[in-house]
Amino acid sequence: MDTEEFRVRGKEMVDYICTYMNTLRTRRVTPSVEPGYLRAALPAEAPQHPESWDDVMSDVENKIMPGVTHWQHPRFHAYFPSGNGYPSILGDMLSAGIGCIGFSWAASPACTELEIIMLDWMGKAIGLPPAFLALEEGSKGGGVIEGSASESVLVSMLAARAASIKRLKHQFPTVDEGLLLSKLIAYCSKEAHSCVEKAAMICFVKLRILQPDDHGCLRGDILKESMQEDEEAGLVPFFVSTTLGTTSCCSFDNLPEIGPVVRKFPCVWLHIDAAYAGSSFICPEHKYNLAGVEYADSFNTNPNKFMLTSFDCSLLWVTNRYLLTSALVVDPLYLQHCYDHTAIDYRHWGVPLSRRFRSLKLWFMLRSYGISGLQKYVRRHCELAKYFENLVKKDERFEVCNNVKLGLVCFRLVGGPDETPEQEDELNKKLLTNINASGKIHMVPASVQDKFVIRFCVVHQHATREDVEIAWDIISDFATELLEGPDKERDLNEERARRNRAALAHKRSFFVRMVSDPKIYNPAINKTPPPVPTSPCTPPPMAPTTPDTPSDAGSVQLVPSTPKQASWISWPLALFFQSVDHDANDLPLRFRHLDTMVRLKSPNHGRRGSSPCASPERRAQSPH
Ligand code: PLP
DSSP: OOHHHHHHHHHHHHHHHHHHHHHGGGSOSSOOOOTTHHHHHSOSSOOSSOOOHHHHHHHIIIIIGGGOOOTTSTTBOSSSOOOOOHHHHHHHHHHHHHOOOOSSTTTOHHHHHHHHHHHHHHHHHHTOOGGGOTTSTTOOOEEEEESOHHHHHHHHHHHHHHHHHHHHHHHSTTSOHHHHHHHEEEEEETTSOHHHHHHHHHHTOEEEEEOOOTTSOOOHHHHHHHHHHHHHTTOEEEEEEEEBSOTTTOOBOOHHHHHHHHHTSTTOEEEEEOTTGGGGGGSGGGGGGGTTGGGOSEEEEOHHHHSOOOSOOEEEEESOHHHHHHHHOOOOGGGOOTTTTTSOOGGGGSSOSOOOOTHHHHHHHHHHHHHHHHHHHHHHHHHHHHHHHHHHHHSTTEEEOSOOOSSEEEEEEOOOTTOOHHHHHHHHHHHHHHHHHHTSSBOEEEEETTEEEEEEEOOOTTOOHHHHHHHHHHHHHHHHHHHHSOHHHHHHHHHHHHHTHHHHHHHHHHHHTTSOOHHHHOGGGGGOOSOOOOOSSBOOOOOOOOTTSOOOTTOSOOOOSSOOSOEEEEOTTHHHHHHHHSOGGGSOHHHHHHOOEEOOOOTTSSOSSOOOOBOHHHHHTSOO
16 A cells, blocks of 8 residues: 555545444444354455455455444443544554554654653642652652553552562562562452453462442441461561442442551552543542652542443553663663663663554543543533432332442342342343343443442443433333343343353453453352361461571461451462362363462362471561
8 A cells, every 4th residue: 555545545534433423323233243254254264465445445344343332333232432533543543543552752752752741741630649649849759650540550569569578678688589479469459450460470479359338339447457467477568459430339448548558568569450540530629639649659540440441551650760660671782872871762761662653642632622622521421320329229120239439220120028149140241131131222230239230321422311311211121020020021131041041141241341340250258268277387478598498388378377368369370279179171171360369278288298387486477
């Protein structure tokens, strides 16, 4: 394709996108295809010779589109919004056209400098303290665009891990880093996104997953107790991941309580994941949810969720950029330049070396909408969620299950007085399955306070009251059909549901991947009671050792001795020890990968060797 053809085809593509957007309502919101549908429609090999552009575009419409889930459809109410504001699409187009790879300031100065400025603009707009801003006098902080919230959480944890290991190594110079690593433990709430667990897996550290309160909010006291227990048990708390706007029910952890607890422990990094809710802080009336941010070391939010910006655009700020970059720095000669001591080189701020000119799309968005335009968008979504909440509340067959603060409403059918919680869950699963199968609207479930709930998220950029009413009418009709329909119809549905159980289970698991409750993607957790003391032994100590001293790294005796609260520990070796109990081959593939949460086992269970119990004297030598 030469430049002249690109000029023509580019305009055609913009036309195609505009027509797509304008006619979306006429399409089914979710596709009705089976896995492998595309393989049957496309050749097994790439074409040997060039094909005409018209043929390619015709295949887009006839072969690709039938398998697309239309996230921009006005009847799409699943997950969180996926931004596609036109200015950001054009920004992405320009970024692709420029095609620079901004891994260092020198590799493309504008790419780096615009990113620094955009992160400061956004940081100020959402109300982050000056310590997070790069261009603030005397600040060591700054922001970066990562590819996803998961990456933001990961690099924050990597930075915290490096800082902790460095501190411990300083204290215990002869102790091997592997042993130091085995003592680190991170914390999050059961409502935290599963990306925290994934980050812990990658960092090879233990993660204690704590029970939130009845509103899905992590509180300071349970965190404090857990951290103290773990510290007494010889572990080293190093990272706390909190969430503002959880995935399942948009709850907010209590930062004003958590912050002071974290401050009591040396060198513990406090992260805030506000992937969805962060953009709402551009509105003054939502800023109260940010209280306690001054305790945080890092903060992330995704404008590609709730600020109309096209994916990928996850913003991460830190208060000490040197802790981040020193954890990730590699500096081969061919990447060095003469300004690398004064300029920011973003290659040290994340996992990849190469990076696109992503700040362009943010710049286009902020300038095209202005803060006022973006506030208007956020406010409309919040108002519509409240409108939907009122519709639910007016219908006594239903209940609302979350505190509706932003654009997400969790609701469910209330079962009859004789129905068990399991039957109520079944009823709601049936309702959601029937609605989604119809293709009229699309929603996903979540587990809120151990109940199966349906999430209704205001997603469409230009959503209106009428859209909410249409969705509610559909939900209400399906509920009537389910609750009052003729028995024959119900039997038929049940038969259909029974026959399709395998397929539906697959689809449901596919839906719930986004929803954070570990129980929902890992049924084993259901069976996990609060951890109980498994041994009178205290865990292995962190006594200074020589390199020849046999270490207890990898021991499974790491259970807190007197746990009072329900919590779960995810730790890197769980996967291996788990297979002692189960025949791993019997587990569904999905769980074989995800089943990393185990109840801590007794000292002689699932271990290759035995580890001597630590004596009180040895414990006293621990770094605490
Ligand atoms: N954190 C929260 C609170 C989320 O809601 C999500 C996704 O919805 C994520 C993290 C993961 O986001 P990403 O897909 O950008 O990694």
